[in-house]
Amino acid sequence: MEPGRKRIKYWQWLPILVFWLLVWQLAYTLIGSDLLLASPLQVGSRLLVLVGEGHFWLTAGLSILRITAGFLLGVAIGVIFAVLTARIRLMWLLFRPVIVAIRATPIASFIILALVWMTKARVVIFIVLLMVVPIVWANVVEGIRKTDPQLLEMAQIFGLTSSQVLRLIYLPSVSPFFLAAVTTALGLGWKAGIAAEVLSTPQPSLGSELYNAKIYLETPNLLAYTLVIIVLSLILEKLLLWVLNRAESYFKTHGRLGDAA
Amino acid sequence: MSIRIEKISKAYGELKVIDDLTLQLPSNGLVSLSGPSGCGKTTLLRLLAGLEQPDSGLIKGIEKRIISMVFQEDRLLPWLSAADNVAAVLSSKRREALNWLERVCLPEEFAGYYPAQLSGGMKRRVALARALARPGELMLLDEPFTGMDTDLKENLFPLLWETATRRLVVLVTHDLTDIEALAGQAYRAEGPPLRLREA
Ligand SMILES: Nc1ncnc2c1ncn2[C@@H]1O[C@H](COP(=O)(O)OP(=O)(O)OP(=O)(O)O)[C@@H](O)[C@H]1O
Ligand SMILES: [Mg+2]
Numbered sequence: 516m517e518p519g520r521k522r523i524k525y526w527q528w529l530p531i532l533v534f535w536l537l538v539w540q541l542a543y544t545l546i547g548s549d550l551l552l553a554s555p556l557q558v559g560s561r562l563l564v565l566v567g568e569g570h571f572w573l574t575a576g577l578s579i580l581r582i583t584a585g586f587l588l589g590v591a592i593g594v595i596f597a598v599l600t601a602r603i604r605l606m607w608l609l610f611r612p613v614i615v616a617i618r619a620t621p622i623a624s625f626i627i628l629a630l631v632w633m634t635k636a637r638v639v640i641f642i643v644l645l646m647v648v649p650i651v652w653a654n655v656v657e658g659i660r661k662t663d664p665q666l667l668e669m670a671q672i673f674g675l676t677s678s679q680v681l682r683l684i685y686l687p688s689v690s691p692f693f694l695a696a697v698t699t700a701l702g703l704g705w706k707a708g709i710a711a712e713v714l715s716t717p718q719p720s721l722g723s724e725l726y727n728a729k730i731y732l733e734t735p736n737l738l739a740y741t742l743v744i745i746v747l748s749l750i751l752e753k754l755l756l757w758v759l760n761r762a763e764s765y766f767k768t769h770g771r772l773g774d775a776a
Numbered sequence: 777m778s779i780r781i782e783k784i785s786k787a788y789g790e791l792k793v794i795d796d797l798t799l800q801l802p803s804n805g806l807v808s809l810s811g812p813s814g815c816g817k818t819t820l821l822r823l824l825a826g827l828e829q830p831d832s833g834l835i836k837g838i839e840k841r842i843i844s845m846v847f848q849e850d851r852l853l854p855w856l857s858a859a860d861n862v863a864a865v866l867s868s869k870r871r872e873a874l875n876w877l878e879r880v881c882l883p884e885e886f887a888g889y890y891p892a893q894l895s896g897g898m899k900r901r902v903a904l905a906r907a908l909a910r911p912g913e914l915m916l917l918d919e920p921f922t923g924m925d926t927d928l929k930e931n932l933f934p935l936l937w938e939t940a941t942r943r944l945v946v947l948v949t950h951d952l953t954d955i956e957a958l959a960g961q962a963y964r965a966e967g968p969p970l971r972l973r974e975a
Contacts, residue, residue, distance in 0.1 A: 665847070665851050666851060666853065668827060668847075669845075669847065669851040671827075672825055672827070672843055672844070672845050673844065673845075673864075673865045673906070673910055674842070674865075674910075675864070675865070679864070683853055683856070683864055684853065687853075687854075687855040
């Protein structure tokens with residue numbers, strides 16, 4: 516939430532939601548073609564049917580699993596690379612161009628390349644990872660670089676051990692950068708993962724459902740699955756924030772000093 | 777063992793901050809320096825701390841000394857409370873940390889405050905408590921009394937005298953009255969390049 520903004524209450528967003536549903540309905544009536552745009556009612560009833568099917572949950576579950584796997588791997592690799600490149604100059608010189616190149620390459624190129632290289636499910640994991648690594652890497656490197664040199668000098672004079680320096684100086688300095696990175700990376704990784712699923716169509720997956728909806732011109736299905744993808748993305752983001760908050764408060768109470776009150 | 781500074785020089789670019797300085801410091805006791813801003817006092821303390829290396833000359837007798845320091849800046853960890861900042865250098869003895877905060881006259885209720893919630897003089901006291909808490913042989917204090925009133929300083933002086941019986945305390949201050957009140961070996965500084973005159 517942006518600073519200074521109050522949390523929006525449900526009775527404030529409910530009318531807004533109704534307004535946009537009405538706009539949607541109006542657009543549907545004006546266009547007058549079920550092929551181009553489905554009505555809110557059509558999409559809603561399609562959704563109701565979907566959530567009643569076991570297949571739907573399997574589809575969503577597997578997509579979440581693939582994308583989460585790519586995300587976690589990407590975060591781990593990003594952090595490891597950040598530590599290595601921030602500490603070892605040769606690693607920095609060697610890998611910076613690689614990361615810059617990955618960032619500049621359209622994700623579609625990678626998806627098509629990956630399709631040649633590996634199995635469908637792996638394509639998705641790989642693409643999400645490729646999306647996440649540069650973001651996490653860049654932010655964590657920045658966090659490490661911006662760690663206050665005066666505090667590090669203090670730690671040197673006071674003879675803090677390397678594990679204390681890590682726990683008491685580096686971790687708290689880097690954590691805001693890390694937090695910003697993982698929340699951004701999750702959103703982008705999720706979208707890239709779905710795009711990879713559309714192109715690689717692993718079975719079953721949300722992406723291949725989108726693909727089928729397009730092939731068979733099932734606009735209500737297309738919109739219903741799109742809604743599902745949006746909602747899942749929001750839920751995953753909330754879940755991630757919750758986990759990070761828990762981790763932070765655990766760190767605050769247990770991570771610091773052995774016998775802190 | 778005493779510390780001998782032998783013909784050290786230190787320049788930053790064109791500026792010779794320290795030029796051929798020789799000085800003998802006792803193994804314990806209180807040595808204070810005062811002098812105008814920019815004359816090279818902090819540079820001398822940083823050389824003694826081993827944070828800077830002299831361009832030429834030698835400092836003998838600091839090799840294996842355990843050093844504690846109040847920097848010119850507070851350098852407290854912003855994410856730790858006052859007590860935890862002190863405890864961090866004590867391998868976590870919180871009770872001892874609280875004790876040190878009390879000795880530098882920080883009221884008990886502020887022990888749990890974070891640096892951002894403390895006043896300038898309070899942060900200074902936490903930094904001083906941290907330096908006192910670390911058992912060492914050499915204590916370097918760079919303007920430790922910034923932001924403190926006379927009463928408060930008078931309460932802190934005995935703490936420094938007591939510490940100075942066990943280790944060497946080198947103190948830098950702007951305030952000449954501090955030097956007079958503290959007694960001990962005192963130098964008037966001028967520069968750059970830094971020159972020291974016994975006062
Ligand atoms: N890292 C540095 N790089 C370049 N010049 C420096 C550096 N550190 C100090 N100086 C210069 O050295 C001179 C002495 O600085 P120093 O900090 O030792 O003064 P000081 O006596 O402690 O002053 P003050 O009382 O204002 O703290 C100044 O002119 C300063 O600009
Ligand atoms: Mg200074």
